[in-house]
Amino acid sequence: MSTITAPSATLTESQVHAAADRLLAAFAATDTAAYFSCFAPEADFVFHTEPRRLDDRAAYQRLWAAWVAEGWRVESCRSTDRRVRVHGDTAVLTHDVLTTTSTNGRTATTQERETIVFRLVDGNVLAVHEHLSARPSEGM
Template sequence: MNLTRDEVQAAAQRLVAAFAATDTEAYFGAFAEDATFVFHTEPARLESRSEYRSLWEGWTAEGWAIESCTSTNARIQLAGPSAVFTHDVHTVAGTPGASEETRERETIVFVRTEDGAVLAVHEHLSPAPAASEDVAA
């Protein structure tokens, strides 16, 4: 069954809201078990949800948390039972007393699973060039 724009938008909003709240369960619940992750801040692709979650739990154990996360300039491209969601992300995160502000571009691929859920199967995060930061602001 093909995905709809509303389904993808709702799935993306849930994922971003869970990230913004540093809600580990809800955030990782938005990804398929075999999801992959490419982050410019990591030396290699993360090959599964559990690999990323292990990294995330290491960060949060040190007190790391999201202070704010704003998504702008969203675009949804439907492709049958899958879709590509792209947006600009402005995040403030870090440990107490050591916050960092980032502006990035993100691509998330969503699919409809056999049980009908809409989950992310791939996430790619890259730094936003200065020109894109000016547009998103």
Template sequence: MLDTEAVVLQAADTLIDAFMAHDRERYFACFAPEATFLFHTHPARLDSRATYEDLWARWEREDGFRVLGGESSDRRVDILGDIAVFTHSVATRLSMAGQVQSLRERETIVFRHSAGRWLAVHEHLSAYPAG
């Protein structure tokens, strides 16, 4: 594995580990302020980290949202200069409105290298195909 690939995987692991631990502060620190987000569970694109942070806080406040854990598999990193594309399958357990849910999804996270650090600038989550 190339050194850059290993560093990007570490950035992805930090982000994923923070999400799975429901560590909101550490999770959002992995994203650039201008990061965008597309989730199959939400009707609109989120155009900044702050917008997603507000939505996350609303989910916690109104729906009792809590990430309970999960795992990442089928991982791949493609390095394109100062951009890296990380794709994986993700199984997540979460609590929402008093119900525990198990989700199986695919995710793409785009990282940009800036100021000596790989920060996520885009996250796209889609439902895992049935079958």
């Protein structure tokens, strides 16, 4: 006897782009509450700038709070070369990110590649994984 599983809801590319736009706008505004509301509590994070994986949203929130306490903020963030691949209730967004941050008036600009995995959770599109890598220079 086989078991029949009800199909899960399917994400659309437009839902993923809208979720990414919300996440990036909150990041660009250094809007802590709005930014972290874009992530599921169990989301994990791999950043090339950090020595260890952050195993959940709370760990990243503690790191973010430490940055902000040091005078850090995002000045701008631009997403280009986006690609979305939908897999049922899960989707993978890859893109290039150009970010300018400042800490106590000193600015830094980074060019990175990012992968964000989104999942449809109770009708909401939330990020469940983020991986940020340094972007190699052109011509390498």
